[in-house]
Amino acid sequence: MKRYATAHWEGSLKEGNGTLTTQTTTLDKTQYSFKSRFEEGVGTNPEELIAAAHAGCFTMQLSAYIGEEGFAIENIETRCDIDFVDGVIATSHLTVNAKIADITADTFQELVQKAEKNCPVSKVLNATISSTATLL
Template identity: 75%
Template sequence: MKRNATAVWIGSLKEGAGKLTTQSKTLENTQYSFKSRFEEGVGTNPEELVAAAHSGCFTMQLSAYITETGFEIESIETKCDIDLVEGTIITSHLTVNAKIKGITDEVFQELVTKAEKNCPISKLLNAAISTTATLV
């Protein structure tokens, strides 16, 4: 399986602007700029997209592990916070709130750790990856 996205940038770093388009067209000519990345501008930015990718990938991986163990998932919500410091993403922190019928916190935490280590985006990132998970 291969997926792709395209970025087009016009102009200088601070005054220019870019557009992102994904293969699925979910993002189509979506604006990003210096202001949307480093200030409060309209549009997305690469770090926000990495956060979306990591939270989505992790949640799917956790769902697979929970399903394999035979528990019923009511809901899993994962927020990802990316820290960009001096041009490097240094951390990706996942905050998980889940409703899983019949699971113990011990089993849940084991599956969270397994998903954190094994989701493809976690494997891709050269950053400290951490997770806070709560059963509700």
């Protein structure tokens, strides 16, 4: 399986702007710029997109592990906070809240740690990855 996205940029780094389009057109000429990355401008930025990718990938991986153990998932919500420091994505922190029938707190934490280490986005990130998980 291969996926793609394209970036189009016009102008200098600080004054220019660009658009991002994904293969599925979920992002379709979505605006991004220096201001949306480093200040409070309109549009998205690479770190926000990585956070979304990591939250989504981790949550799917966790749901797979929970399902393999035979537990019923009511819902899982994951927030990913990316820390961009000195031009490097330094950390990715996952905050997980989940409602899962009959699972113990210890089993849940074990599966969270397993998903944190094994989701494909975690494997590609060269950053410190951490998580906090709460059963609701």
